[in-house]
Amino acid sequence: FVHYIAKEMTALPVGARVRIEGLVKAKEHNAKRGTVSRASAPEGRVGVKLDDGGAVLAVRPENLERIDDGRGGTRGKGGEGSNQAGESSSLPPPKKKPSSLEPKQRTLKRDNAILREFDGSPDPNLLVLYYHFRDNAFDCFNSSEYHAQMIRYYESGLSVRLVVPRKIGNNDYFLVGLRHSREDKNALCEVAFNCKRSFSGISMLVKQRCFVCHRAGAPHCSGGCRCACYCPGGCEERGRTDHGRLCRLVRESDVTVEEECMQLL
Structure with missing residues (x-):
């Protein structure tokens, strides 16, 4: 195992x-x-x-x-875990003092069944995949819920720091990662890990569908925030009430946008 x-x-x-x-x-x-x-x-x-x-x-x-996998690594000559002659030392390495500023480390497991179920549903209520810490389970947002939660994150000291493209089969997605300004509040993220990305903070996997009509493959919003998708014209106009404030907040954030896309399944 x-x-x-x-x-x-x-x-x-x-x-x-x-x-x-x-x-x-x-x-x-x-x-x-x-x-x-x-x-x-x-x-x-x-x-x-x-x-x-x-x-x-x-x-x-x-x-x-x-x-x-039970094999472990070897240490180079003179490095940690070896003596000056390069021989293996039986002494354990000194314990490091825990720091409140270091990100919390957690052991996570990938669950491809969650991604398959999420990808297989066209339901607009299953637009965004997130991890519910209190329930210790994955769940989904629709467009309105996603926008409301994102605003709450910003009001709580988190901000968007990462947007990463992803694919499942022929379907396009993007991973949105948020981090708190205090490092000790950022824990390893289940959603990012399932999306083949190591990230401390909170992340959500978003379907690249129009947030209004739910058409697949809709472009990112014209405002440039890369956190929502709308068909140009009418759909983007109708979505502006929900999206306007979030779009401004994201544009004011220090966001890294990666272009390399990875296949998840």
Whole structure:
């Protein structure tokens, strides 16, 4: 049984066990396992030494899943867990003091059945997938509920920091990630993890459908916030009452928009 552990992308130390997923140009390496050999490769990538032959690949952190398959990693000479002669040390590493400013770490599991059920429904009430912390379960918003919740998030100190495109089959989606201004309030997110993205905060997976007529493939709003979709003209006009305030708040936020799209199933 392989246990998947979601952490911030910067928390992949040398020796960590990982599995590669979601590569587009080098699909032959997807599902391969390896060990992190270099924590910071060129262009922010991570060096991964593959199990099958020892080749080292430079991989984006979002294309890596940390795993615990019982093998564990090895330490380099003179590094943590070794003595000056490069031999393995039996002494445990010193315990780090917990910091209230460090993001909370949680063990998460991917549930593809949730994504299939969400993707398979054309119901406008199942427009946005989110995780309900109190009920410890996934649930959905319609357009009005989504806008109301987003405004509440902003009033509570969260703001949109990330918009990432995703696909399930031929259907387009986008992941919206929000973070609190205080790091200790940002926990690892179930929805982002299920969408192959390590993220601390709150995230929601949104169908790229018109928020008014629910037509598939509608463009993002013309205001440029990338957090809602409308057919140009009448639908966007009718949706302005709900969307206007949120659109302004998002445009004023420091948002990273990624262009690379990953297939989820």
